[in-house]
Amino acid sequence: MSDVAATVQGQCLCGAVRFTAKIGAREIGVCHCSMCRRWSGGVFLGVECESVSIEDDSHLGVFSSSEWGERCFCNSCGSTLMWRSKDGAHKVVSVQAFDDPSSFSLVSEIFIDEKPTSYSFAEATKTMTGPEFIAMITSAEQH
Numbered sequence: 001m002s003d004v005a006a007t008v009q010g011q012c013l014c015g016a017v018r019f020t021a022k023i024g025a026r027e028i029g030v031c032h033c034s035m036c037r038r039w040s041g042g043v044f045l046g047v048e049c050e051s052v053s054i055e056d057d058s059h060l061g062v063f064s065s066s067e068w069g070e071r072c073f074c075n076s077c078g079s080t081l082m083w084r085s086k087d088g089a090h091k092v093v094s095v096q097a098f099d100d101p102s103s104f105s106l107v108s109e110i111f112i113d114e115k116p117t118s119y120s121f122a123e124a125t126k127t128m129t130g131p132e133f134i135a136m137i138t139s140a141e142q143h
Contacts, residue, residue, distance in 0.1 A: 005050055010097040012074035012081060016059035019081075021049040021093050028095050029108040031083075032115035033130060039071050040080045043119075046092035047104060052082060090137075 006026070011018040028045050036044035054060055061075035064086075072082040084091045095101045106123045109115070113129040128136070 009099050010093065011099075012059075012077055012079035012097065014074065014077035014079075016076040017057075017074045017079070017081060018055045019093075019097075020053045020055075021047075021091075021098075022051045023047055023049050026104045027107045028104045029092070029110065030106065030121070030125070031110050033111035034114055035065055035071075036083070036111075037114075037116075039065070040094070043115075044080070044083065044092075045095045045106075046083065047095050047098070049091045049093050052084075052091050052093060 005022050005024050008021050008023055009018070010021060026047075028047060031044040031046065059074055059076050060081070061073045063071045063073070065071050068087075069083060069085055071080075072084065073080055079097065080094050081097050082091060082093045095104050098104070106121060106125060108126040108128070109121070110128045110133040111130040112127040113131075
């Protein structure tokens with residue numbers, strides 16, 4: 001993977017929310033936490049982004065889902081768009097919102113301890129439990 005940041009385009013299902021995202025790698029991370037599963041209707045397949053610029057945020061809905069995170073969606077069509085930390089340090093966009101989701105590779109899964117037994121991915125991925133992931137994020141924020 002390239003270390004050079006790329007700029008990619010995306011949008012919601014109806015096109016009311018269009019965005020440009022700056023990504024460092026074309027890598028997908030999966031979140032199996034119960035909130036992501038309920039919010040996305042399955043698993044959340046996301047791409048970590050350095051920045052996300054929304055063209056017109058008048059249709060962007062924001063739901064404060066925890067003391068440290070919020071979930072963004074189109075308030076016209078309901079598309080799941082992005083999870084972001086409230087401090088702005090982390091932005092993870094749904095891979096399905098990008099114009100070419102097939103250009104990304106599945107590399108990691110978090111909250112593996114909350115994954116239902118009814119499905120599994122064929123790809124070999126790096127996995128982390130919820131506590132391991134939270135400890136990593138907390139440690140990164142303290143430095």
